[in-house]
Structure formats: C-alpha cells, structure tokens
Amino acid sequence: xxxxxxxxxxxxxxxxxxxxxxxxxxxxxxxxxxxxxxxxxxxxxxxxxxxxxxxxxxxxxxxxxxxxxxxxxxxxxxxxxxxxxxxxxxxxxxxxxxxxxxxxxxxxxxxxxxxxxxxxxxxxxxxxxxxxxxxxxxxxxxxxxxxxxxxxxxxxxxxxxxxxxxxxxxxxxxxxxx
Amino acid sequence: xxxxxxxxxxxxxxxxxxxxxxxxxxxxxxxxxxxxxxxxxxxxxxxxxxxxxxxxxxxxxxxxxxxxxxxxxxxxxxxxxxxxxxxxxxxxxxxxxxxxxxxxxxxxxxxxxxxxxxxxxxxxxxxxxxxxxxxxxxxxxxxxxxxxxxxxxxxxxxxxxxxxxxxxxxxxxxxxxxxxxxxxxxxxxxxxxxxxxxxxxxxxxxxxxxxxxxxxxxxxxxxxxx
Numbered sequence: 001x002x003x004x005x006x007x008x009x010x011x012x013x014x015x016x017x018x019x020x021x022x023x024x025x026x027x028x029x030x031x032x033x034x035x036x037x038x039x040x041x042x043x044x045x046x047x048x049x050x051x052x053x054x055x056x057x058x059x060x061x062x063x064x065x066x067x068x069x070x071x072x073x074x075x076x077x078x079x080x081x082x083x084x085x086x087x088x089x090x091x092x093x094x095x096x097x098x099x100x101x102x103x104x105x106x107x108x109x110x111x112x113x114x115x116x117x118x119x120x121x122x123x124x125x126x127x128x129x130x131x132x133x134x135x136x137x138x139x140x141x142x143x144x145x146x147x148x149x150x151x152x153x154x155x156x157x158x159x160x161x162x163x164x165x166x167x168x169x170x171x172x173x174x175x176x177x178x
Numbered sequence: 179x180x181x182x183x184x185x186x187x188x189x190x191x192x193x194x195x196x197x198x199x200x201x202x203x204x205x206x207x208x209x210x211x212x213x214x215x216x217x218x219x220x221x222x223x224x225x226x227x228x229x230x231x232x233x234x235x236x237x238x239x240x241x242x243x244x245x246x247x248x249x250x251x252x253x254x255x256x257x258x259x260x261x262x263x264x265x266x267x268x269x270x271x272x273x274x275x276x277x278x279x280x281x282x283x284x285x286x287x288x289x290x291x292x293x294x295x296x297x298x299x300x301x302x303x304x305x306x307x308x309x310x311x312x313x314x315x316x317x318x319x320x321x322x323x324x325x326x327x328x329x330x331x332x333x334x335x336x337x338x339x340x341x342x343x344x345x346x347x348x349x350x351x352x353x354x355x356x357x358x359x360x361x362x363x364x365x366x367x368x369x370x371x372x373x374x375x376x377x378x379x380x381x382x383x384x385x386x387x388x389x390x391x392x393x394x395x396x397x398x399x400x401x402x403x404x
Contacts, residue, residue, distance in 0.1 A: 137185045175180070
C-alpha cells in the first residue's frame with residue numbers, strides 16, 4: 001500500500017516554468033471561455049470549466065511534443081470539461097439552457113432570436129454543439145475545428161451540416177455558411 | 179442575418195466582461211495547483227462472453243481513456259472460446275483468465291477520452307458508465323461510478339482497470355468488489371478491503387423497469403502516487 005501525503009508538481013512541468021506556462025496559456029483563456037460559455041450558457045460554469053482545463057494544462061503541458069498544437073488541444077480539454085459540467089448538472093437535476101418562457105416575455109426581437117438560437121444550440125448533442133460553436137462563434141476554420149473535435153475534416157463537415165439543418169431547417173447550407 | 183452573425187450576437191449577449199480573466203485563471207493555477215489532487219486517467223475493462231454476456235468497455239473517470247480495437251479483439255477471442263452451459267463460477271474464472279493487455283501512453287495527445295454514447299455516457303456498449311462524486315483518502319481517490327446496460331444483457335461482467343500512464347491498478351471496494359484482496363484503506367472511520375476486480379451480474383443489479391436498464395453503483399479507488 002502506498003501513502004502520499006501531498007501531491008508534488010510534475011517535474012517536467014516545473015521545468016517549463018511558471019512564466020512560460022503563463023505566456024503559453026494566457027492567449028487561450030479567452031477563446032476557451034467563449035467556447036465554454038457557448039457550450040454551457042452559464043458564465044460562472046464557463047469560467048469554472050476553463051479553470052479546470054487550465055489545471056489540466058499545467059499538469060500535462062510538458063508532455064506535449066508539439067506545442068504548436070496547444071490551442072486545439074486546450075480547446076478540446078475545455079470541451080471535455082464542459083461535457084462533464086453538463087453531466088454533473090444533469091445528475092443534480094438542474095436544467096440547462098435558457099428557460100422556455102424567456103423568448104415569450106422579452107419584448108425585443110433580437111433578444112428573442114438570440115434566446116431561441118441559444119436554446120436550439122443547447123439542445124444539440126455535445127459533439128454537434130461543439131462543432132457549431134467552434135465554427136460559428138470562435139470562427140475557426142474547419143480543419144482546426146476537426147482537430148479540436150478529434151475527428152476528420154470530412155466527418156466534421158458532415159456533422160456541421162447536419163447541425164445547421166437542425167438549427168435552421170429553413171436555411172440552405174450555403175446561406176448558413178456565409 | 180447570417181447564422182454566424184446570429185451566433186455571435188446570441189452568445190455575446192450573455193458574455194460578461196473578460197477583462198482580467200486570463201490573469202485570474204493563470205494565477206489561480208499557479209497558486210493552487212500544489213494543493214489540488216491530480217485527476218486520474220483511468221480505464222476500466224469490462225469483458226464477458228456473449229452467451230454469458232461478453233462486454234467490453236473501458237470506463238474512465240476524470241480524464242479517462244477508452245481504447246476500442248484491442249478490446250474488441252480480445253472480446254471476440256473470448257466470446258468464441260466460451261463454452262455454453264458452464265456454471266456461473268466457471269464463467270467468471272474464464273473471464274479472469276483473460277489477460278489484461280492495455281496500451282501505455284507517453285503523451286496526453288495520444289490519449290483521448292471516449293467513445294461516448296448519445297447521452298454522454300462513456301463506453302461503446304452494451305455496458306456504459308458515468309463518473310460521479312470523488313472522495314479523497316490518504317491512499318487515493320474514490321470515484322463513485324454508475325454503470326448500466328440494456329436488459330438484454332445477461333451473465334457476469336468482469337471489470338478491471340489500470341492507469342494508462344503509470345500502469346498502476348485501480349481497485350474496487352464495496353458490494354461488487356471481487357477477485358483477490360490487494361490492500362485495504364480506511365476512509366471516514368471504516369476500513370475497506372481493496373479488490374482487484376469488479377464483478378457485475380444482472381441478477382444483482384438495481385434493475386430500473388422504467389428505463390429498461392440494469393444499473394450498478396460501485397466505488398473504485400485510484401492511488402495518489404501518479
């Protein structure tokens with residue numbers, strides 16, 4: 001049996017250094033937060049997800065052979081944290097997305113449309129929602145979206161098209177992609 | 179308005195100011211990391227013959243991993259060799275005799291969570307898992323797990339798990355813990371035997387008639403020496 005009183009930081013991560021870690025991670029926090037926000041629709045939960053992803057990055061950054069892949073990797077970690085956050089909410093019986101009555105009581109058409117779109121996005125499955133958010137909200141090219149989603153470009157494109165049809169059945173793919 | 183503009187508008191409406199966010203997040207990592215418990219990347223392996231119910235599933239908790247191809251291969255091998263009509267105990271013994279072959283990952287980039295089913299549970303079926311509450315003891319971290327399977331499943335399901343980076347075995351305590359006792363741990367005033375295996379049986383599950391599923395709730399533990 002083994003007893004460990006305190007977990008020590010990974011030696012490899014220590015080798016990277018706090019300043020380097022901050023320099024590498026800081027530019028990724030905002031896109032990570034926007035991704036989490038669009039996935040979770042809850043600013044506090046989004047920040048929690050990014051924070052957790054950043055702890056993961058601290059532990060694992062040194063293991064990355066190619067730090068050029070840091071951005072898609074980090075966003076992928078954020079996406080996983082969002083999936084876990086939604087699952088925890090599901091376990092706790094907390095509903096997700098905006099309340100249904102919001103679009104009814106709001107007087108402003110733009111707010112109505114935004115609320116409806118957020119609700120529609122929240123009802124997509126995790127993998128579909130991730131692709132939609134990365135492509136339409138983070139404005140990432142399809143190749144990068146595929147890297148974050150851990151899928152091929154072709155499969156990601158097909159998933160994106162299917163998701164568009166679910167979000168806007170009346171819209172052609174070409175119109176939606178503009 | 180395009181879908182892209184609509185999406186920006188819809189989410190920018192609910193986005194708070196991000197001023198200072200990067201600094202806050204990074205600083206929190208640097209100041210709190212040493213006091214945090216590392217997450218474990220775990221993998222469970224679930225096997226059994228189809229006549230018994232052969233199942234493979236790698237259920238992982240907190241950054242878990244699932245590797246399918248090798249498991250399918252092993253599962254098929256086992257399924258083809260499973261004699262019909264054996265007693266339950268002999269079926270279990272056959273399952274235990276199958277060696278646990280797992281890959282070792284050097285880089286986190288090679289190690290991806292999944293696959294997940296349509297409701298977000300881990301596994302490719304017919305058994306799926308969801309991670310739950312974590313608790314810390316001096317020995318390791320306890321994970322409360324829920325596994326479930328469709329009611330078409332029958333027979334024993336053997337679960338073994340190992341950390342894919344350290345190779346250290348994951349242990350099980352409580353009702354469904356099985357196999358050799360490999361240690362013990364005291365948690366919340368109680369001492370628990372740690373077993374190397376988990377044995378799930380459809381006859382001992384918490385069958386949920388409404389959802390037509392077998393459900394098992396169990397606890398696994400991972401050492402903190404990662």
